[in-house]
Amino acid sequence: MANTLVYLLDGKIYINLTNRCTNDCIFCLRKDKDDVCGQALWLDDENSTAEDVIKQFDTFEPTSEVIFCGYGEPLLKFEVLKQVAKYIKDKYPETKIRINTNGHANFANKKNVVPELKGLIDEFSVSLNAPTKEEYDELSQPKFDTAYEEVKKFIKCCSNEGICVVASVVENYKGRHIDLETCKKIASDLGAKFRVREWIPNGYS
Numbered sequence: 001m002a003n004t005l006v007y008l009l010d011g012k013i014y015i016n017l018t019n020r021c022t023n024d025c026i027f028c029l030r031k032d033k034d035d036v037c038g039q040a041l042w043l044d045d046e047n048s049t050a051e052d053v054i055k056q057f058d059t060f061e062p063t064s065e066v067i068f069c070g071y072g073e074p075l076l077k078f079e080v081l082k083q084v085a086k087y088i089k090d091k092y093p094e095t096k097i098r099i100n101t102n103g104h105a106n107f108a109n110k111k112n113v114v115p116e117l118k119g120l121i122d123e124f125s126v127s128l129n130a131p132t133k134e135e136y137d138e139l140s141q142p143k144f145d146t147a148y149e150e151v152k153k154f155i156k157c158c159s160n161e162g163i164c165v166v167a168s169v170v171e172n173y174k175g176r177h178i179d180l181e182t183c184k185k186i187a188s189d190l191g192a193k194f195r196v197r198e199w200i201p202n203g204y205s
């Protein structure tokens with residue numbers, strides 16, 4: 001079956017670059033489902049190039065917003081993402097581009113990737129997920145110990161670059177509540193907006 005690298009959801013184009021991730025969140029949609037609203041997002045391989053993504057992208061009518069978000073962490077394919085974002089911005093300068101990310105990119109890529117994305121990415125949505133390292137580790141099950149600190153540092157890098165950044169949490173996962181006030185303050189101290197995503201069985205709000 002062909003890899004679904006690009007898909008349409010709620011009138012917006014989404015880009016699914018990879019199935020790899022440096023987290024293993026207990027609420028990850030990948031655990032329960034093979035698809036998001038009918039889109040099969042498991043890839044046959046991880047070898048897709050920017051050209052492969054662009055080829056699929058060009059089969060869609062342009063939309064006002066494009067979001068890098070799929071079954072994995074998009075910034076693990078940083079170079080591909082950068083090339084695709086540049087292609088979209090050059091072709092459709094008015095299109096808003098957002099990345100939904102776990103915020104581990106600087107650790108994973110061993111450099112601050114944010115300055116290279118300035119002018120290409122209009123908004124980062126970063127999964128803060130929790131008010132403490134302990135709760136983050138329990139919810140997100142990261143593959144390295146400093147993950148929570150990395151997430152906060154990444155958010156700060158985005159705000160330092162003057163790029164819109166939203167720190168998000170998933171609330172009410174199977175009745176579990178997050179300290180929203182503390183998370184909101186952490187987000188604000190890092191220069192980010194704050195968004196609560198209500199967990200629903202088929203995804204998030």
Ligand code: SF4
Pocket residue numbers: 021022023024025027028029030070071072073101102127140
């Ligand atoms: S960061 Fe996203 S893709 Fe990765 S495990 Fe968590 S919810 Fe899933």
